[in-house]
Amino acid sequence: MPVYFLRRVLAAIPVMLVVAVFVFLLLRLTPGDPAAVLAGDMATPEQLEKIRDSLGLNDPLYVQFFRWMGELLTGDFGTSLISNQPVIDLVADRMWPTIWIALITITLSVIVAVPMGVVAAWKHRSWIDHLVMTFSVLGFSIPVFVIGYLLIKLFALDLGLLPVQGYVAPSEDFPGFAARAVLPALTLASIYIALIARMTRASLLDVLGEDYVRTARAKGLTETRVLFRHALRNAAVPVMTVIGTGFALLISGVVVTESVYNIPGLGRLTVDSIFARDYPVIQALILLTSGIYVLVNLLIDLSYSFLDPRIRY
């Protein structure tokens, strides 16, 4: 186990290295002068020279890359071109709304989607199975922002049950935070629920056909015990995998959802940085989100041996 653990952690390094190379090249291989790109259209020649100087653009590409990597490894993600704040401070300022919404979304998705998938598999080919599958296809097909606006229209504008937009920190006003978090979390969860419910159902259907499930039933165990004790445990691995790969959808969804609900999180920071052409921030955000994605999938990989003792490394 420790050896595997180490190997798996080490395997994440080349992935992140590829991401870093790509993010680095993205800016350097852009047609035109990177300094001009960085400075924007309104830059004076002095500003251009200053940026060229600070970037060391006269050095060979590999020197630039290793210097940049060195800075990254010491926690220096560069400075925002707009606010002149270190990027890492900007990210730290803006990350909490995103973290809260993401945590609520994941919890909500698992709580809703796993039972949906279980019931659909258990009552295979019944109306409830068709309902779950219909919901799942719809969840995949209706874009996050369309769902967002539908929910705003229904629950905030027509029924007046919840605030339309905005964000309040939970430490300031918890009920206010909760009221404003419901719709964004539901919006983000729609596709995640669809994904997890579908995989839970498919995985459980596979397992329910196994001999040991028939044995468990033949022994006279209750249906709930067969389902939860024997079947679901063995169906868990593909479900965990899809939670990990679905994390990429969650990240993309956050950008859109925060924009729809006017939440000052990392997603909004991304969109704002694009409009401001604030490239150090965009670079840092791609690196950060990729890092989180790799980390989440690493943790999920490592969880397999706990979920299924047959998997040993």
Added chain:
Amino acid sequence: MAEKTMRGAFPLSTRAIFAKIGIAPLLAALVLTLIILAAVFAPFVAPHDPIYQNPIMRLKPPSADYLLGTDNYGRDLLSRVIWGARVSLVIGIGVTILAVVLGLAIGLVSGFFRVADAIIMRIMDGLMAMPSVLLAIAIVSLMGASIWTVMAAITIPEIPRVVRLVRSIVLSAREEPYVEAAISMGTSLPRVLWRHLMPNTFAPLTVQATYVCASAILTEAILSFLGAGVSTETPTWGNIMAEARIYFRLKPELIFWPGLALSMCILSINLLGDWARDVLDPRMGKREA
């Protein structure tokens, strides 16, 4: 499952076709055909010029002349939604062709040559780790927004998924006796790849292509919606929704009509994809059905 799909009972009555294919894929095909026809014949179908601004007709409710009403510049919403189908479909089809062709080529090489495999798969892992929407936004904002950069920006994150699929098929197929036989008979490597390995990928790739297409259309809409897509002067479903955001309380239809068109388009492609999977790939179909 396999024999069910192999059976070719001709001639089929209309009812038999419905029973055999199911209502959902047929409806999906109908909706998608309508969207494609609307896009191709947009200049003839659309009742008004989609970019003509009529200041005295701003934000008007639906009428006989303007079936879905007008937007904040007095442009006809229905005409804009019809024209919007063009960009979505061009991007969807373009990205699908690019991603499948490039992914197939890279995947064949990766699955067959061990040395190349290690390097290629690390690069693909890295690409997959980057959130596709973020990556596409970054590429478009750096390269400048045009239909070509948007297409390239959406294609790049889609390639790894195709590569992985093709590679896994090649890895299992190359152990087959007929491939070994071909190699030992001295068949040239390009011919082995082309004649013996590539045909194995067609059925799964067809299914994958539908998902790539749906995902590309969705990503294009997200880019437009966030203001990082093709120029705002071009009516796209995402652009129409982006402009309508500040008028949402006043006129939510400005978001819901293009949203409905977009959702129906993606839904139809996904349903056709699910149907293709059940028919072409019984092994995958069994898991879900």
